[in-house]
Structures are given as structure tokens and as C-alpha cells.
Amino acid sequence: MSDIPVAGPEPAPAAPGTPATPATEAGGPAETPGPATSRSRLTGAVLIQAITHGSSTVITILAIFLALVVGGVLIVFSDPVVTRAWSSFFANPGYALAQTWDAVSFAYSQMFEGAILNPATISAAAHGGSIAAIFYPLSSTCAQATPLILTGLSVAIAFRAGLFNIGAAGQWVGGAIVATWLGFGLSLPPVIHIIVCVLGAFVGGAVIGWFVGLLKAKTGAHEVIVTIMLNYVMYDLLQYLLSHQSMLQQPHQTNQVAPFIADNANLGHVGGPPPQAGVGFLIAVAAALGVAWLLSRTTTGFQFRTVGASPSAARTAGIKVERSWILVMLLAGGLAGLSAATVIQGTGTQLTFNSYGTYGPDGITVALLGRAKPLGVVLAGLLFGALHVGGTFVEAATLGQVPADIVQVLEGLIVLFVAAPALIRAVFRLRATAGTGMEAAAKGWNG
Amino acid sequence: MTALAAAVRVPVATHRRNLAAVTFCVFGLLDIFLFGALAFVHSGDAAFTLSQGGSGVQIPTIRVPAAATCLALGLVSIGLGVLRASLDLSRLSRRLSIVAVLVCFALSLLCWADAGAIPLNVIIMAQGTLVFSIPLILGALGGCLCERSGVINIAIEGQLLFGAFTAAIVASAFGGLWAGLVAGSLAGGLIGVLLAVFAITFLMDQIVLGVVLNVLALGMTDYLYDRLMAQNPNYNTGNTFGNVKIPVLSEIPVIGPIFFDSTVFLYITFVAIVVIQVALFHSRWGLRVRAVGEHPTAADTVGISVLWTRYRNVVLGGLLAGVGGAFLTVGSVGGFQQNISSGFGYIALAALIFGRWTPLGSLAAALLFGFCLELALVLPTVNAVLPPPIMNMAPYVVTIVAVAGLVGKVRAPKADGQPYVKA
Numbered sequence: 001m002s003d004i005p006v007a008g009p010e011p012a013p014a015a016p017g018t019p020a021t022p023a024t025e026a027g028g029p030a031e032t033p034g035p036a037t038s039r040s041r042l043t044g045a046v047l048i049q050a051i052t053h054g055s056s057t058v059i060t061i062l063a064i065f066l067a068l069v070v071g072g073v074l075i076v077f078s079d080p081v082v083t084r085a086w087s088s089f090f091a092n093p094g095y096a097l098a099q100t101w102d103a104v105s106f107a108y109s110q111m112f113e114g115a116i117l118n119p120a121t122i123s124a125a126a127h128g129g130s131i132a133a134i135f136y137p138l139s140s141t142c143a144q145a146t147p148l149i150l151t152g153l154s155v156a157i158a159f160r161a162g163l164f165n166i167g168a169a170g171q172w173v174g175g176a177i178v179a180t181w182l183g184f185g186l187s188l189p190p191v192i193h194i195i196v197c198v199l200g201a202f203v204g205g206a207v208i209g210w211f212v213g214l215l216k217a218k219t220g221a222h223e224v225i226v227t228i229m230l231n232y233v234m235y236d237l238l239q240y241l242l243s244h245q246s247m248l249q250q251p252h253q254t255n256q257v258a259p260f261i262a263d264n265a266n267l268g269h270v271g272g273p274p275p276q277a278g279v280g281f282l283i284a285v286a287a288a289l290g291v292a293w294l295l296s297r298t299t300t301g302f303q304f305r306t307v308g309a310s311p312s313a314a315r316t317a318g319i320k321v322e323r324s325w326i327l328v329m330l331l332a333g334g335l336a337g338l339s340a341a342t343v344i345q346g347t348g349t350q351l352t353f354n355s356y357g358t359y360g361p362d363g364i365t366v367a368l369l370g371r372a373k374p375l376g377v378v379l380a381g382l383l384f385g386a387l388h389v390g391g392t393f394v395e396a397a398t399l400g401q402v403p404a405d406i407v408q409v410l411e412g413l414i415v416l417f418v419a420a421p422a423l424i425r426a427v428f429r430l431r432a433t434a435g436t437g438m439e440a441a442a443k444g445w446n447g
Numbered sequence: 448m449t450a451l452a453a454a455v456r457v458p459v460a461t462h463r464r465n466l467a468a469v470t471f472c473v474f475g476l477l478d479i480f481l482f483g484a485l486a487f488v489h490s491g492d493a494a495f496t497l498s499q500g501g502s503g504v505q506i507p508t509i510r511v512p513a514a515a516t517c518l519a520l521g522l523v524s525i526g527l528g529v530l531r532a533s534l535d536l537s538r539l540s541r542r543l544s545i546v547a548v549l550v551c552f553a554l555s556l557l558c559w560a561d562a563g564a565i566p567l568n569v570i571i572m573a574q575g576t577l578v579f580s581i582p583l584i585l586g587a588l589g590g591c592l593c594e595r596s597g598v599i600n601i602a603i604e605g606q607l608l609f610g611a612f613t614a615a616i617v618a619s620a621f622g623g624l625w626a627g628l629v630a631g632s633l634a635g636g637l638i639g640v641l642l643a644v645f646a647i648t649f650l651m652d653q654i655v656l657g658v659v660l661n662v663l664a665l666g667m668t669d670y671l672y673d674r675l676m677a678q679n680p681n682y683n684t685g686n687t688f689g690n691v692k693i694p695v696l697s698e699i700p701v702i703g704p705i706f707f708d709s710t711v712f713l714y715i716t717f718v719a720i721v722v723i724q725v726a727l728f729h730s731r732w733g734l735r736v737r738a739v740g741e742h743p744t745a746a747d748t749v750g751i752s753v754l755w756t757r758y759r760n761v762v763l764g765g766l767l768a769g770v771g772g773a774f775l776t777v778g779s780v781g782g783f784q785q786n787i788s789s790g791f792g793y794i795a796l797a798a799l800i801f802g803r804w805t806p807l808g809s810l811a812a813a814l815l816f817g818f819c820l821e822l823a824l825v826l827p828t829v830n831a832v833l834p835p836p837i838m839n840m841a842p843y844v845v846t847i848v849a850v851a852g853l854v855g856k857v858r859a860p861k862a863d864g865q866p867y868v869k870a
Contacts, residue, residue, distance in 0.1 A: 078674055164654060166793070219466060220856025221847070225797040229843040229850075232790075236843075240836035365662055368655045403673045408666030416659045422649040 062424050063417030064383075071410045072104040078402055079103045107394050107402050114393025115141050115386035132272065137389065139271030142281045145385025146346065147172075149284040150339035151363025152381050153291050154205075154332040156372040158223075160295060161328040162308035167212060167227025168336040169360025170234035171205040175337025177241060178204030179344045180248060180351045183261025193264040194345065198283070201341035202334040208234065209333020210326060217322035223329070231360065239353045250350070258351040267346040280342030285378065287338060292374035294331075304328050336363070362411075369415045384411060463855055468532035470852030471544070474552050475524030482559035483517030491563020497570065497701050506700055513562035517555040524551045545853045546811060552845075553818060560826050567829060572821055573705045577713060578779055580817030582607055582788075584716050585771030586795030587802065587809035588723055589635070593764035594804055595727060596757045597740040597862040598646050601657025604792025605664030606635040606765050610772020612668040615783035616675065618776075619684040627777045628688075628711075628770065635769015636762050638664060643761040647754055650866040661792070669785050676783060685781030688712070712778040715770060724806040736760060740860035743867040753867045771795075801850060803857050815849075816842055 076082050082103045085096040113119070114137055121133040151168040158165035179201035188196060208230060215221040241248040242256035250259040271277040295301035306314040307324045315321050339359055344351060366384055370376030391407030417424055424430070486493070493513040497506040527544050530536070536544065561567045586603040593600040613634035618627025638660055645651040676683040688710040696707040706713070727733035736756060738746040743753045775791070776783050794816055802808025819842025827835045 074670065078670075215847070215851045219851040221851040221854070222800050222857060225800055225850050226847055228790075228793050228797050229846045232843040233840050233847075236836045236840040239839075240834060243834070243836065361658075361662070364658050368652075368658065403670060405666055405669040405673060408662060409670060410666075412659050412663035412666055415655065416645070416663070419655045419659065420645050420649040420651045422651075423645070 056421075058430075059421045059424050060418055062428055064414055066417050066424065066427065067410050067413035068108065070413050071406060072100075072108075074406055074409060075104050075107045075402055076100050078406075107398065110394045110397040111387075111390030113137065114397075115390035135271065136276065139276035140389045141382065141386040142271065142277035143275060143347075143385070144388045145381040146277065146280045146284045146342045147339040147359050148362050148366050148384050149378055149381035150287060150342065151336050151359045152366030152370060152377040153284075153287055153374065154209075154335035154339070155363045155367035156370060156374070156377050157291055157295070157304070157335065158328055158332040159367060159372040160308050161304040161324055162311065163213075163216075163223050163325065163328065163332075165209075165212075165227055165329070165332050166224060166364065167208065167230050167360070168332070168339075168363040169356050170227065170231035171208045171333040171336035172340045172356050172359050173234040173238050174208040174333070175201035175205035175340035176344050176351050176355060177238060177248065178337070179265075179341045180258045180261060183265040183344065184259040187262060188264060190264045193262060194267060197261070197265045197345055198338065198341045201337040201344070203337070205337020205340065206330045206334035209336070210330040212333070213326035213329030216329070217325050235353075235356070238351075238356075242351070242353055248351070256353040260348075260350055261345065265345055266348065267342070274346070274348050278342075278346045280346035283338060283342055284381070287335060288374040288378045291331075291335075295374070300324075300327065336360070339363075365411055365415050369418055383414070387411060464532060466855070467541075467545075467853055468528045470848065471528030471531055471548050472525050473848075473852070474548050475521040475526075475528060478517050478521030478524055478551060478555040480521075482555040483514050483521060486513035486517050486559040486562040489513065489559075489562035493558040493561040494566035495557075495561070496566045496568045498704075508566050511558065513558040516558045520551040520555040520558075524548045542808075545849075548853075549815060549845075549849065553822075556822070560829055564829050567825075570701065570704050572825055574709070575821040575824065576814065576817045577705070577709065578817075579820040580813045581712050581716050581774050581778070582771040582791050583795045583798055583813035583816055584810055585719065585774070586768045586792055587799040587813055588719055588806055589639075589764035589766075589768030589771070590796060590799045591727075591764070591804055591806055591809055592723065592736075592760045592767065593639075593642075594799065594863050595740045595860055596736050596760035597743060597753075597860060597865065597867070598642065598757055598761050599653040599657060599864040600642065600761070600764060601654055601796060602638055602642050602660035602664075602792075603768050603795050604788055604790070605657075605661040606638045606768035607772040607775060607788040607792045607795070608661075608668055608786070609638055609664045610635040610769035611775040611787050612671065612772075612783050613769075614773035615685075615776035615781075616671075616682050618686060619682050624686060624688050624777050628773045631773025631777070632766045632769040635772055636766040639762040639765020639768075642765065643758045646761070646866065647757050650868065653864050653866075665786060668783075672783065672785050683782050686777065687781045688778055710774075710778050712770070712774045719767060720806055720810055727806065737860070740862055743862050743865075747867075747869065757867070768792075768795075797846065800857060800859075801846070801854060803854075804859060816846070818842075819845060 076086070079099075082096075082099045085092075085099040089096045116137055117134070118137055121129065121136070125131045125134055151172065154168045154171065155165050179197045182197045182200040183193075186193065186196065212223050212226050212230065215226055216223050239256060242258060243249060245251055245253075248258045250257050267279040267283075269276070269278050270281060293301075295305065303314070303319045303324050304327075306317065306319055307321050307328075311321050314324070336359075343349070343355065343359075349355070362384060366380045367377055369383070370378070370380035387407045387410055391404035394402050394406075395404040491513060492510045493516065495509045495511075497509065524547075527548055531541070531544060557567060586607055589606065590600045590603050610631040614627040614631030617630035618624050621627075641660060642653075642656060645656050646653045690708055691711055691714070693707040693714075697703040699707070706717075725733075727736065735746065735751050738749075739751060739753050739756045746756075747753050772788065775787050780787075795813065798809050798812035798816060801812035802810070823835070823839045823841060826833075826838055
């Protein structure tokens with residue numbers, strides 16, 4: 001990391017050489033099989049090949065690294081001390097570099113300590129402090145990741161069937177409305193109330209998703225238009241429900257907030273009280289396992305993937321394409337609804353007119369970073385969760401000097417670099433191999 | 448082969464025809480039994496003012512009996528539905544009938560809303576509609592240039608946002624609105640360059656790319672807003688372009704104040720619509736662009752440079768969408784706020800798809816969205832019958848109904864979204 005000022009300008013000279021990469025990519029696979037097949041495949045050799053040729057894991061790690069380098073440039077720009085040091089760079093280059101290193105390493109180490117592990121808590125635990133404190137950052141990361149994983153799964157499962165679900169936000173709202181309504185409207189025994197609310201949230205989201213699939217199947221209406229429009233419809237519906245006492249608004253309130261849900265409907269804790277992870281995280285992981293099982297082990301999942309690969313081929317093979325569209329959108333909506341359940345029932349907050357936040361759009365980036373695969377989505381969700389936690393932490397630690405907005409830039413850069421393996425190969429001078437790129441998640445408007 | 452194709456196609460066409468006819472009738476019945484009945488309850492006339500106070504030729508306020516007008520408009524819609532079902536209409540008349548039914552719907556809605564209330568100023572509503580529509584039209588046209596050449600553009604939102612930010616900061620820092628406009632356009636173009644480089648050269652999945660560029664544009668503008676504008680108001684002064692009256696044309700009653708007394712952005716939009724429609728469908732350039740978007744291999748075989756065509760169109764589209772972004776700040780409200788485009792780019796994308804990737808279709812769709820947004824803004828002040836959130840829902844519900852019932856499956860350019868690698 002000490003090479004940040006050096007690495008900043010470094011990608012630039014590599015860029016002019018990059019237009020040649022598609023050509024080398026085409027030529028690459030032809031020369032690689034020769035030595036690889038003749039040699040006995042030792043683990044070490046495989047590892048080295050993975051690094052020099054850039055397996056998808058290596059590409060992802062390098063992409064994250066490159067994003068952090070670019071993010072470092074932003075951090076430098078936001079620190080007045082460092083920018084002043086750079087303005088007198090030629091008078092005292094060492095000072096400028098040292099200041100840069102200090103600012104960037106401080107920001108990133110704060111991010112790390114806030115989101116993953118704070119070494120101070122380990123030494124505190126060794127001297128009789130709380131052991132739970134060591135896991136506090138990781139636990140908050142999991143908590144932040146929970147709704148992202150679920151909306152990410154929602155977008156991902158639709159992608160696998162060739163549909164682009166921009167509507168996770170609207171489906172989230174559908175789930176949130178039902179979960180809240182069941183949460184404060186009913187009084188049920190402890191565990192049953194939780195189950196009723198979670199199922200209700202699933203149904204609330206699923207209905208919205210189902211409607212999109214139904215319109216696509218019956219009338220050919222493009223899911224991109226319908227989901228975008230339904231998002232706005234759901235935002236307005238939420239606002240309407242929250243401004244009437246007879247519906248969802250908390251009694252004796254003029255603000256647009258729903259009542260707190262009953263204690264019995266709240267999901268339990270796993271890591272600790274709300275800023276930390278709760279049962280919601282387990283729901284997210286279970287949902288990911290469920291989606292993985294569905295996609296790879298069942299006929300329905302096979303049909304989804306076939307429809308996603310080619311609707312016309314699927315139709316020729318006797319698969320009911322329309323039925324798959326409806327079903328996959330129903331499941332996608334349900335997953336987004338579950339995401340709402342984990343927020344409404346898991347964080348002890350009330351539903352407000354802007355509770356949906358950025359779960360929907362973030363779900364798209366998470367799904368894309370996770371290559372629309374369940375395990376990938378979980379990992380991507382955890383990474384984004386960590387960035388969110390780290391972002392707020394670093395903003396507080398630097399007294400607003402480094403705004404949390406920087407996290408959004410980092411997220412964008414990571415997905416950008418991961419999805420463009422040719423660029424990463426060009427920057428790090430890796431040899432090309434076939435099949436490490438992001439598999440096309442959606443093939444375009446015509447499905 | 449043709450017989451087989453015809454045999455397969457006929458049921459689909461009939462299905463579509465019946466669905467459209469039913470949708471026409473549903474709109475007609477809504478005109479009569481929803482708006483008409485509600486207007487009957489209000490029992491009053493609906494009044495529409497067609498001139499701005501003070502200047503120019505004064506046209507007397509038009510008064511119509513609200514309920515009866517709703518009934519008439521509804522009958523027209525149902526009549527069109529019957530025609531649609533019974534006759535084999537040409538493509539043009541099919542599309543015109545869609546427009547007619549939507550206009551009837553809008554008029555009867557206005558009649559109901561204004562029944563027994565103060566006169567509604569049609570001119571101001573039309574101007575407001577255009578204000579909402581301009582960024583949508585420019586964004587959709589930019590997307591059209593891009594997608595017709597075979598590159599999916601989801602980054603319209605990012606182009607609008609970055610254009611809006613850059614226009615505001617350049618106009619404020621250098622004191623020149625025109626500099627702001629040009630800078631906004633260039634900022635949109637810059638996103639276009641990124642889109643082109645990653646999509647065309649690095650063969651990146653274009654949907655992923657578009658979403659990522661939007662995330663980046665939002666993150667960067669949020670960050671720069673915090674760093675620059677929030678701390679120094681001189682970078683966000685909020686100056687806006689004034690209206691430019693076109694000498695003779697602006698004196699025409701009704702049309703003049705709507706179309707010829709506006710900011711320079713409206714005139715740029717006019718020119719862009721005409722130029723792009725003509726260029727795409729009536730010029731050699733357009734034929735080549737469409738060839739690249741439909742069948743790049745064939746285009747390449749006859750000597751058209753696929754990659755260069757795509758690069759050029761993607762960047763041109765970005766420049767145009769950037770102008771739309773500049774309108775959001777220096778053209779209308781002035782100052783930049785975080786996420787000022789607030790989903791307009793996605794609505795422009797919907798308008799592009801709704802308008803079947805044609806400039807005129809996108810224009811019609813963008814005007815529909817703009818009108819609905821304006822309606823949601825104006826109606827609560829005229830006649831608070833429906834709570835504002837429900838009113839705000841209307842444009843989106845109408846779009847869903849229109850897309851599902853009237854337009855149905857749309858076909859994108861064949862190679863849209865597929866990177867081209869020379870074999």
C-alpha cells in the first residue's frame with residue numbers, strides 16, 4: 001500500500017496498450033493448454049497459473065485493491081493538510097508522500113477497525129475485557145449485509161431467468177407494509193408471531209413481483225418499465241398509508257411513521273442488540289442456501305436457467321417460459337419482501353416513508369458483484385455491509401473529513417473493475433484465459 | 448415458410464388487437480363512470496384559460512359542462528376501441544388511436560378535477576409539462592442514439608446527474624450559463640466515453656456497466672457536493688437561463704407562449720428531435736447506425752466500422768443526455784442538490800422502451816410522463832379530491848396500463864447489448 005502515490009498514475013500508461021487485449025484474449029487460450037496439460041498438475045503450479053492468468057478470485061481481489069487505490073486518491077483530495085502538502089510537492093516531496101500515506105492508511109485502517117476487527121479489543125480482552133467486543137464490528141457488518149443479501153438474491157434469481165428486476169425497492173415496500181401491519185395489528189404468541197410476519201412480508205413482496213411476471217407473460221409488457229413504475233407506485237402507496245391514522249400511521253402522530261411492531265414479532269438477537277446481527281442474518285443465509293438449492297438441484301431451477309439462457313430454446317424444449325417468468329418474479333419479490341422483514345422485525349425501527357433507503361439499487365450491485373450466484377451474493381453483500389459500516393465509522397473518526405459517500409464510489413469501482421476483467425488484466429499485466437469474465441447476467445432487452 | 452409465419456403470427460396479432468380494444472374501452476368506461484360520475488357529483492362547469500394574463504391576444508375562458516364532456520370523451524374512446532377490434536388499422540392509425548385515447552383520458556380527468564372550481568390555466572400546465580419533459584426527452588434521445596447502434600444505455604440517470612452537477616458548478620464558478628450548459632453536456636459525454644470504453648473495448652456486460660456508472664455518478668456527485676458546494680455557496684449560486692422569445696412565433700395565441708417563449712433548452716430539444724428522427728430514418732448515416740445495431744457482422748462485411756460507429760453514437764448520446772442534465776440545474780431550478788435527477792434517467796429509459804427506440808415514440812412517452820408529473824403537482828391546488836400520494840401514483844399506473852394493454856411486447860435493436868468482436 002505504500003506505493004499509492006505511485007500506483008495512482010500507474011494505470012494510465014497501461015491504458016493505451018489495452019485495446020489490444022481482445023486480440024490477446026482470443027490468442028491466449030490457444031497457447032495455454034499446451035504446457036498445462038503436459039505438465040503434471042501440482043497444486044503449486046495451479047496456484048501460480050491462477051495468479052499469472054488471473055482466475056476469477058484473483059481478478060476480484062485485484063479489482064478490490066484497484067478500487068481502494070482510486071478511493072485513496074479521493075481521500076487525499078478530501079484532506080486539506082494533504083492537498084496543501086501536495087501543492088508544495090517539489091519543495092518537499094517526502095513530506096507530501098508521508099502525509100498522503102498517513103491520511104489514506106488512517107482512513108482505511110479506521111474502516112477496517114469499524115467493520116471487521118479492532119486490534120484494541122483483542123488486547124483489552126486479553127486483559128480481562130469483554131470477548132464479545134472483539135466480534136462487535138463483524139457482527140454489525142453482518143447486520144448491515146442482511147437486507148443487501150436478500151435484495152441481492154432477489155435481483156440475482158431474476159437475472160438467472162433472464163429478467164432484470166429493478167423493482168426490488170417496490171417489492172421491499174410491499175413486504176414492509178405487510179410485516180408492519182401484521183406486526184402491530186395482531187397479538188400472537190412469541191414464535192408464531194415472528195413466523196406470521198416473516199411469511200406475510202414474503203407474500204407482500206411476492207404479490208408485487210408476481211404482478212410484474214404476470215404482465216410480462218400475458219401481455220409482453222417489459223419488466224424493466226413495469227418494475228420501475230411499480231417502485232414509484234409503492235413509494236406513493238406507502239406515503240398514503242402512513243399519512244392516515246386509520247391505516248398505518250402511528251396514533252397521535254403527525255409524522256409519517258408506522259407504530260412499533262409488537263415485541264413478540266421482533267426477531268431475536270444472535271450477535272447482540274440491534275446495531276449487531278440478529279436472526280435476520282440467518283434468514284438471509286438460509287435464503288441463499290435455498291436459492292442455491294433451487295437453481296442447481298431442482299427441475300424448476302433448471303427451467304429458470306434454461307429460460308434465462310434462451311427463451312426460444314426453452315420453449316422449443318417444452319418448458320413453459322411464461323410460467324417460469326411468473327414464478328421467478330414471484331420468488332424475487334418474496335426475497336425482497338424478506339429483506340424488508342429483516343429490517344422491520346430485526347432492527348427495532350419503525351416503518352417511515354423513506355425506510356426503503358437504497359436496498360433496491362444496492363441489491364442490483366450486490367447481485368452483479370456476486371455474479372448472480374447465491375454464494376457470490378452472500379459474499380458481495382458482506383463486502384458491501386462492511387463498506388457501509390466502515391464508511392460511517394471513518395466519517396465519525398475523521399470528523400466528517402472523509403464523508404461516508406466515498407463508500408458508494410468504492411462500491412461502484414469494485415463492481416466496475418470486477419465486471420471488466422480485461423481491464424484488470426491490462427493494468428496488472430496478467431495473461432488472458434477464457435471464462436474468467438462475468439457471465440452475462442442478462443442478454444439485453446430482447447431476453 | 449411465409450404461410451407458416453402467417454399462421455403463427457395471426458393469433459398473436461388478434462390477441463394484441465383484442466387486448467388493445469379492451470383497454471381502449473376500459474379507458475372509455477373510466478372516462479364516463481369514474482370521472483364523469485365524479486364530475487356529476489360536483490355538478491359544475493369545467494373552465495380552461497387559454498391565455499396568460501396581460502400580454503398578447505386574449506382568448507375568452509372556455510367553459511364546458513364537466514359531466515357531459517367526460518361522457519362524450521368516453522364514448523369517443525369506446526368508439527375507437529370498437530374500430531380497433533373490427534378494422535385492420537394501419538400501423539400509423541393504430542399509434543394515433545393510442546394517443547387519442549390517452550388524450551381523451553387526460554381531458555376527462557381535467558374536466559372532473561376542475562368541475563365547479565377555479566379555471567385551470569392550460570398554458571401554465573403545458574409549460575409545466577414541458578419543464579418535466581425536457582430532461583426526459585433529451586435523456587431518451589441520448590439513449591436512442593446509443594441503443595440504435597447496439598449499446599444498452601442504463602447510465603442515462605448518471606449522465607443526467609453528472610451533467611446537472613457539472614453545469615451548476617461551472618456556471619457558478621465561471622459565471623457563465625453557457626459555459627455551464629457546455630460543461631454539463633461534456634460531463635454527460637464523459638460518462639458516455641466511460642460507457643463506450645468499457646462496453647465496446649473491454650466487452651463488459653452493458654447492464655452491469657450502466658448500473659455501475661449510475662452508482663459512481665451518484666457517489667461522486669454526493670462526495671463533491673459535500674466537499675465543494677456545501678462548504679462554499681459560491682460554487683452553487685443557482686443562476687438560471689432566462690426565457691428567449693422567438694420574435695413572431697411567440698405572438699401566436701396558445702401555441703406561442705407554450706412553445707416559443709421558453710429557455711434555450713426547449714429549442715435545443717426541438718432541434719434534437721427533428722435532427723435525430725430524420726438522421727436515423729432518412730439518411731445514409733442513420734441506415735448505417737441501424738445496421739450496426741441490428742446486424743453488426745453484416746454491417747462490417749460491407750465496410751462500416753462497427754466499433755467506431757458505436758463509439759461515436761454512445762458519446763453523442765452522452766453529450767445530449769448531459770444537456771438534459773444541465774437543464775435540471777441551470778435550465779430550471781438553478782442550484783444543485785444531491786441526487787437531483789432522482790430517477791428521471793430511469794423514467795427516460797422507460798420512455799425509450801415505451802417509444803420502441805424511436806425519437807418520436809420516446810417524445811410521446813416522455814410527454815405523457817411529463818404531463819402526469821405536472822398533473823400531480825397542479826391538481827391538489829385546484830381541487831383536493833384525491834390525496835396527493837394517490838394522485839402522484841397516477842402517471843406510473845397509467846404507464847403500466849398503457850404498456851401492458853396498448854403497447855405490449857416491444858422489440859429492441861437485434862444486437863442491442865451484444866459486444867462486437869471481429870471473427
